[in-house]
Amino acid sequence: MTADTRLSSLYRSWRGRLLASGIDNPSLDLDLICSDTLGVSRSWLHCHGDSSLSPGDISDIELKVSRRETREPLHYILGSCPFWGRPFSVRRGCLIPRPETEFLLEAALECFSGGLALDWGTGSGCLAGSLLKEVQRSYAVAVDSSPLAIDIAHENLSRLGVLDRCLLWHCHDPNAIPVSSGSVDLVLSNPPYIPSDDVPSLMEDVSGFEPVMALDGGKDGLDPYRVLLPWAEKALKPGGRIWVEFGGESQVEPLREMTPEGLSVIEMRRDLSGIPRLMGWCRV
Numbered sequence: 001m002t003a004d005t006r007l008s009s010l011y012r013s014w015r016g017r018l019l020a021s022g023i024d025n026p027s028l029d030l031d032l033i034c035s036d037t038l039g040v041s042r043s044w045l046h047c048h049g050d051s052s053l054s055p056g057d058i059s060d061i062e063l064k065v066s067r068r069e070t071r072e073p074l075h076y077i078l079g080s081c082p083f084w085g086r087p088f089s090v091r092r093g094c095l096i097p098r099p100e101t102e103f104l105l106e107a108a109l110e111c112f113s114g115g116l117a118l119d120w121g122t123g124s125g126c127l128a129g130s131l132l133k134e135v136q137r138s139y140a141v142a143v144d145s146s147p148l149a150i151d152i153a154h155e156n157l158s159r160l161g162v163l164d165r166c167l168l169w170h171c172h173d174p175n176a177i178p179v180s181s182g183s184v185d186l187v188l189s190n191p192p193y194i195p196s197d198d199v200p201s202l203m204e205d206v207s208g209f210e211p212v213m214a215l216d217g218g219k220d221g222l223d224p225y226r227v228l229l230p231w232a233e234k235a236l237k238p239g240g241r242i243w244v245e246f247g248g249e250s251q252v253e254p255l256r257e258m259t260p261e262g263l264s265v266i267e268m269r270r271d272l273s274g275i276p277r278l279m280g281w282c283r284v
Contacts (some may be wrong), residue, residue: 115185125153150182191224
């Protein structure tokens with residue numbers, strides 16, 4: 001008996017497997033897997049159910065569905081994630097960009113029209129790369145403690161054509177970054193901010209696959225800010241800004257209280273769900 005190679009039949013089978021494995025939105029994930037593999041739009045998939053797939057395409061989609069069944073994040077499977085309207089390469093060992101982090105970039109763009117920016121914990125390079133694309137008269141230092149993240153950021157910045165305006169720097173301590181005091185116009189950071197005890201309880205897609213070092217912010221989730229804010233106080237020019245993403249209501253007052261004398265809180269912003277998500281300071 002000849003196996004059914006029609007897209008509609010295969011789609012139903014693959015969707016059933018994802019549904020049985022507990023994937024929240026199996027149709028969306030499968031649409032993205034199929035459209036990425038076949039090089040077609042999502043609407044095309046649902047208008048061409050009678051199309052037959054080649055053995056190679058079936059094999060590729062089978063492999064991706066099997067990986068998703070184990071709860072591996074979809075963007076690792078696809079190899080990229082959209083951010084600010086552009087695709088950024090991602091893979092194991094690099095935090096996947098979150099939609100809410102676009103609010104951080106938006107805040108940065110409101111106060112930055114050129115000069116030197118520093119992205120602390122650059123990961124995929126999505127913040128530094130997007131900032132450099134949007135602000136032509138700008139330069140950046142993109143810092144991360146993960147060599148793998150630095151490699152991925154290098155790949156993304158090169159593809160965006162902004163690598164000549166960005167220094168990638170591997171270190172754990174901001175005091176090791178080669179910038180002079182009072183030379184930085186903007187610091188932005190989406191650091192690890194999840195309390196250590198909360199990391200194991202994150203959804204399996206996150207806790208089982210994404211790098212712990214990009215999630216775990218110490219006992220109260222605030223360890224990175226204790227290092228970053230005093231450094232930013234020295235590195236920023238007078239009037240320079242620092243914007244950070246953080247983890248919600250419980251961290252608002254502690255962040256305000258750790259503000260160094262040379263910085264002044266200018267604003268706290270909430271995300272679309274109403275959760276406190278961004279805080280900004282100005283160098284006085």
